[in-house]
Amino acid sequence: MSPRKAAALRDGGRSLREHLIATAERLMAERGAAGLTVRAIAREAGVADGVLYNHFADKEELLACALRARVRAVESGLGxxxxxxxxxxxxxxxxxxxxxxxxxxxxxxxxxxxxxxxxxxxxxxxxxxxxxxxxxxxxxxxxxxxxxxxxxxxxxxxxxxxxxxxxxxxxxxxxxxxxxxxxxxxxxxxxxxxxxxxxxxxxxxxxxxxxxxxxxx
Structure with missing residues (x-):
């Protein structure tokens, strides 16, 4: 594991795939989904741009996973x-x-x-x-x-x-x-x-x- 990837996962036991989904979901919540780029997600996650393609077929797969996570996050606060x-x-x-x-x-x-x-x-x-x-x-x-x-x-x-x-x-x-x-x-x-x-x-x-x-x- 590269030092940059290791740094991205120091906050817990999540896999790198889970970390990338969580990062994209947080950016959706904070900034909206319009114009959300692979580069922005990678920088926020603390990894190189190309790392995302080791875990997702393309940007659309990552954003779809993040969208599911966003819906679940909203559901979790509704009682x-x-x-x-x-x-x-x-x-x-x-x-x-x-x-x-x-x-x-x-x-x-x-x-x-x-x-x-x-x-x-x-x-x-x-x-x-x-x-x-x-x-x-x-x-x-x-x-x-x-x-x-x-x-x-x-x-x-x-x-x-x-x-x-x-x-x-x-x-x-x-x-x-x-x-x-x-x-x-x-x-x-x-x-x-x-x-x-x-x-x-x-x-x-x-x-x-x-x-x-x-x-x-």
Whole structure:
């Protein structure tokens, strides 16, 4: 191992590949992803430019790995999701929606910065995609609440989950399509089950639409 590579790894037991991913992820968080170069990543990581190509096929692979790490970092600060049967269904659903909105608001700047690099986004989508756990847990939560009798036995929970996921995806998709999105809420931990969340009329309206529908009663 060269002295420069050794210096880059003095801070812990990470492999050099892990160190490079962590460095690129930090630069994405601090400076954004637009214009992020191999040279900038290498200098920040304390290695020669060519070292990156010993661990990644190309720049796009490294940035896709860093993007996954960024999404996981945002997820890690959002707190726990509610369990079925805890508190009210309305409070639980509100917590899931708040979590999803905060997650997508947190990752929006990075995705927007990569809008001009479709190869990176394709690499990201081609591997394990963080954020799916929230989507899968949302659907599982709605199914469990239906099984517990706290939702109607014929509740169309799959459609409800798709609607919620779509609302949370909207800011990211609008940014990638260069369409000005609605102002997203600032990233914040999801409220605990049964606790009041932020005063957000849009979030409350979405929860009410999911729980009570749109038809006349």
């Amino acid at each position: 726990d999701l509610p369990e079925p049967g805890a508190g009210t269904v309305e409070a639980g659903l509100r917590a899931f929606v708040a979590y999803g909105m905060a997650l997508h608001a947190g990752i929006l700047p990075v995705f927007a910065g990569l809008a001009g690099q479709p190869a990176v986004l394709a690499r990201f989508a081609g591997g394990p995609v963080p954020g799916l756990d929230w989507r899968d847990r949302l659907l599982a939560y709605l199914k469990a609440e239906r099984d517990l009798g706290r939702l109607a036995p014929d509740a169309r929970v799959e459609a409800a989950a798709r609607m919620i996921v779509g609302v949370c995806h909207e800011p990211v998709m609008s940014a990638l399509a260069s369409v000005p999105p609605p102002d997203p809420p600032a990233p914040a931990p999801a409220p605990a089950p049964g606790a009041a969340g932020p005063d957000d009329a849009g979030l409350d309206d979405l929860v009410a639409a999911v729980l009570h529908g749109l038809g006349r009663r």
